[in-house]
Amino acid sequence: MSNTMKSYIYASAGGPEVLESQTRPIPEPADHEVLIKVAAFGLNRADVQQRKGVYPPPPGESDIPGLEVSGVIARVGKQVTGFAEGDHVAALLASGGYAQYVSVDASHLLDIPEQLDLVEAAGLPEVASTVVSNIFLEGQLQAGETLLIHGGSGGIGSMAIQLAKDAGATVIVTASSEEKIDYCKSLGADEGINYREEDVLQRIRELTDAKGADLILDVVGAKYLAMNLKALAVGGRLVIIGLQGGAKAELDLGTLMGKRARVIGTTLRARPAAEKTAIVAETAQRIAPLLGSGKLHLNVTKKFDFEDLISAHEYFDSGTHVGKIVVRA
Structure with missing residues (x-):
């Protein structure tokens, strides 16, 4: 595995044109975290608000935008239990999702059934x-x-x-x-x-x-x-x-x-980690039976490739979309 990854940041506040591709080091997961090889990430209104300069990431969080991803666990921190390398997961983030890899607190993960489309699962955690x-x-x-x-x-x-x-x-x-x-x-x-x-x-x-x-x-x-x-x-x-x-x-x-x-x-992004842990646990309890039975529609109505992220933001800004937009990493 290379030590670097592709990512996007906002070079300044403004329209979709401020998105800038950057090469960054792959993050090292802490003992309570897992490293996810990102399959896709969801595009949310909060991302657009951050792009416009009115919704900055919480202090100490990555300048890479993105509040939710899906993917495969590539590395597991020493204190993590219940998850292993190769597991399919989705994750709730404070930032960092617009990248090929992201580290996340293991208590903020949702287990994704193997039969569920992993790219579409990127539209699940935040909503x-x-x-x-x-x-x-x-x-x-x-x-x-x-x-x-x-x-x-x-x-x-x-x-x-x-x-x-x-x-x-x-x-x-x-x-x-x-x-x-x-x-x-x-x-x-x-x-x-x-x-x-x-x-x-x-x-x-x-x-x-x-x-x-x-x-x-x-x-x-x-x-x-x-x-x-x-x-x-x-x-x-x-x-x-x-x-x-x-x-x-x-x-x-x-x-x-x-x-x-x-x-x-209320807001979700800036909540303390412990509050997010409780929310994710309640979310998992409510959606797991629906995911397992195929009764929960993820409503991903548009998919973009990583290189077309600017187009994804333009489409979001148009106001014509329904459901979720996800971007393949």
Whole structure:
């Protein structure tokens, strides 16, 4: 094995053109880590936000972007148990995924069944961990409740639909076209709202018999805050995981208190390692039966080669994609 690998960094903040190919040393795994020979990595909105200069990696983490990979274990640290060289795995990362090799804490690995396409598995760790941490651990979704997902056709939405339905929830999504709504329904969504043509709040009230949603998973932020509060049921929870519609808005405390509602803001990337370990463990427990039975669709709708990473970012920026985008390493 050579001592070097190909990788990508962002040379500056900007558009896809700031991606720069670099040769780097292959990282040495610590005693609690494994070294993964990367088969593919997922492309996430967080990567794009970092590229634009608004979502830097946590202190001490690699300047190589990338929050999730799949691949084969090439080396195992001295303290690692439960994994061996040659195992197929996917990994949740704080950074470092845009490379041919990456070292990762062994407790942040997901075991990938041999029958599962290893390249497609790259689209699993970030979205699955994000969904599990936010709709189950933070949002406390229960069977029989109604979940509203904004941006249902994206990678996170695609996973959230499936896991929420498996947990016995009713799922309503918003999306920008009828085609995207049809895609969401093919994954199990019960209802879809075209936010470009319909009054979202009115439709939520109609679909829930004026009760509202018990849980809302929101990637929009400020632009939707007032509407989301009105759309919540009594005792509802609003989990904000993205700021595509801005970061600052006025909060109507009267509505919040009157509904005994909760507003929860979270991120996954910067959490301490121990918290990520707990999240990955819960994620593995929830998805393992679905992966083993073939019931979980990874929804990888577009694959790019390593040399075409700029094109992958351009495609992501176009806003036309559904599901997950992965890049073969």
